[in-house]
Amino acid sequence: MDQDDDQYRWESGYERTWEVIQEDESGSIAATVNAINQKNRRKELAQLPNVRLGMMRHLYVVLDMSDAMKDQDLRPNRLFCSIELLKEFIFMYFDSNPISQIGLIITRKKRSEKISELAGNPRSHVALLEQLKYQECEGEASIQNALEMGLQTLKHMPKYSSREMLFVLGCLTTCDPANILQTLKICKENEIRCSVISLSAEVRIFRKLCVDTKGIFHVIMDSSHFQELLQIHSRPLPALDKFESSLVRMGFPKYRTYTTSNANISTTSSNSAKHEKASMCMCHLEQRGGINGVFLQRTMATESPFKSTILQNQVALVTGGSSGIGLEICRELGKHGCSVVMMGRRAEMLTLAEKMLTDEGIRAFSVQGDVRIPEDGVRAIKSTVEKFGGLDCLINGAAGNFLCAAENLTPNGFKTVLDIDTQGTFNMCRAAFPQLRESSNANIINISTTFHYAAMWYQAHVCAAKAAIDALTRALALEWGEYGIRVNGIAPGPIADTAGFAKLGGSLMDSDSSENPLLEAIPLKRIGTKWDIAMSVLYLCSTAGQNITGSILVNDGGNWLYKPQILDRETVQSFSRSVEKKSRQAGIATKSKL
Incomplete structure (x- = not known):
């Protein structure tokens, strides 16, 4: 009783707010309030068990925007209240996890939409959340579509970091296109931790999602409890001991x-x-x-399967190398020991790209030029040799494209695409030939497409240009093989986050939604990435591809093979058995093995 005698006096259990809270020169108490909040956060972190905390987190926040979020049991309604608390949560998250990333996904009308990619700038996320306040809550939520959208990115994240999804749900149902249990299984296999904060009541499938993936399930009682639950998710997670330490290349903002x-x-x-x-x-x-x-x-970035020295002492020239697929090719070539030269028409883009690559420790150089002009090609080759002493690999990635119905396509528009794609490829190959024949590992890689394999709507000009490039690739492989020059092509399919993808309507589609008609036409059910194409280039440039020439490597997830499925498997099997039965009855078939 004598140890804590002061606590029997009621005054000692409270702080005198008139002494604690002080105004600044302008009369504001914001600085004091912020200091108190920071102090409280430090106290909360100090109460955590003594375990080693993880350093990197990758988290997608999934916000329900179905009709259920219009309810006014939270003020002014569920959506407004959730957005305000999530804005506060994002800042708390980055306070506790400064080198982690967060992304935003919404679900409504039985679909999912990615509002922001994984990134480390809290203000950009908060600004996007603010815009959601003025959008309509519609239809039903789809948890499966949201899971698959997050899964597309999170499964590629390194295992030394956490991979998480936090669902803020007001709905009591989920409208999914397929068996959600299969998606839960994939999340569990990829160690993606899913947690749910329900604004309504406990739903069995929501709890199962959390239990199977070792997440946390909560139902809020009021807005204050909602805020406390979000604070729990802002805290760093215990680190996993089963993963070995890995060196991580990392950048910080300036x-x-x-x-x-x-x-x-x-x-x-x-x-x-x-x-x-x-x-x-x-x-x-x-x-x-x-x-x-x-x-x-x-x-x-996604870890490369190749050794970092496979292209040591090699030199590559990449046309169209200042952005998009070309820039990613330059980066991966450089990360694997190659010196890279970028050629393009826009000096500003080249300067920025060169600076970015050199800051990453890559030996990079840029040359302004137009592949349609033969003299520019000769000058680019000469500058490459002067800078790095030779040339081993030429990647022809410069291209032009736009959507246009054939009847509206002008002769000048048709000619422009052929000049850039086909004539430009020939100009560069011809200019590079004298230097490539001096190399012991000479390569030409022409970036093509699959449009001309069958046909493509509103792409008559591109089909003609790329078909010519493929023909040129094989002809040069045949003629220049005796000089030790390998000539191959790469035919990408739909590649996300590229100008070409946006121009051809990809920006109008939800790339990761299972209802996306584009995904329906891709057997592997994924949109390709620039990294996928860069890895194909590395393979062909390295000694792993030393016996390959005259080939066109298709990298499109099987898109060009697609044929619509007229009958499902069960119908086909039933029909086949019926035919077999009739054949046996007629005495014209042996016993079926089906």
């Missing part, structure tokens, strides 16, 4: 204010940094003009 003018970029930070250029992430490379703000370097 704030720069800079302006661009033609090919020149100048910073305004200081005189000493006058010639220093801001590093650009992939999502900003397509932007033009002056940009102010934080620029993040690429932080991590």
Whole structure:
């Protein structure tokens, strides 16, 4: 009784708020309130058990935007309340997990929509959440579609980081296109931890999702309880001991204010940094003009199956290498020991891409030029040899494309695509030939497509150009084989996050939804990535492909093979048995083995 005698006086159990809260010079108490909140968060973290915490987290927040979110049991309604609390949650998440990433997915009208990719900028996520306040809550939610959308990205994340999905659901049902239990099994196999905060009541399938994936299931009591549950999910998770330590390449943001003018970029930070250029992430490379703000370097990528030295001392020239697939090819070539030269028409794009690659430790150089002009091709080859001492690999990735019905396609439009794709490929191959014949591992790789294999709507110009490129690839492989030059092609299918994909209508589709008509036509049910194409290039450039020439490597998930399924398997089997039975009765068939 004597040890804590002060606590018997009621005053000692409380803080005098008039002493704790102080105003600043402007009369605001915001700074004091923030300090109190930070102190409370530190106390919460201090109460965690003494375990080693994970450093990296990858989390998708899935927000229900079905009709159920219109209910007003939370004020002003479920959607507004959820968005406000999630905005606070995002900042808490990055306070506790500073080098982690978060992404946003919504589900409504039996579909799912990715609002933001995994990224580490909380303000961009909060701004996107704010915009959702003014969108309509419609239809039913689809948990399976949301799971599959998150799964497409999370399954590629490294295993030394956590892979999580947090569902904020107001619905009591889920409308799914297939068996959701199969999707739960895939999530469990890929160790994706799914948690649910239900705004309504306990639903069996929601709890099963959490139990099977070792997540947490909660039903809120009120908005304060909702806030507490989100705080639980902001805390770092215990690290998994079964994974070995791995070296991670990582970048941190740098704030720069800079302006661009033609090919020149100048910073305004200081005189000493006058010639220093801001590093650009992939999502900003397509932007033009002056940009102010934080620029993040690429932080991590899917791990390559190839050794980092397979292209040591090799030199590659990539046309169209300043953006899209071409830039990813340059990056992967450089990461595997190759010196890379990018050729393109836009000086500003080339400068930014070159700076980004060199910041990653890649020996990179850029040359402005137009593949349609033979002299530009000769000059690019000459600059490559002067810079790196030779040329071993030419990747022809420059291309032009647009949607146009054949009856509306002008002769000039048709000619332009053939000039860039076909004539440009020939110009570069011819200019590179003298240097390639001097190389001991000479390669030409022409980026093609599968459009001309059968036909493609509104792509008559591209079908003609790419068919010619494939023919040229085989002809050069035949003629230049005696010089030790291997000539191959790569035919990508739909590749996400590229200008070509957007131009051809890919931006209008939900790339990861199971209801996407494009996915229906791809047997592997996934949209390709730029990394997929870069890995194909590495294979053909390396000694692993030393006996391959004249081939067109199709990398499209089986898209070009697609034929609509007229009858399901059960119907076919039933029909086959019926035919066999009739044949036996007629005495014209042996006993069936079906």
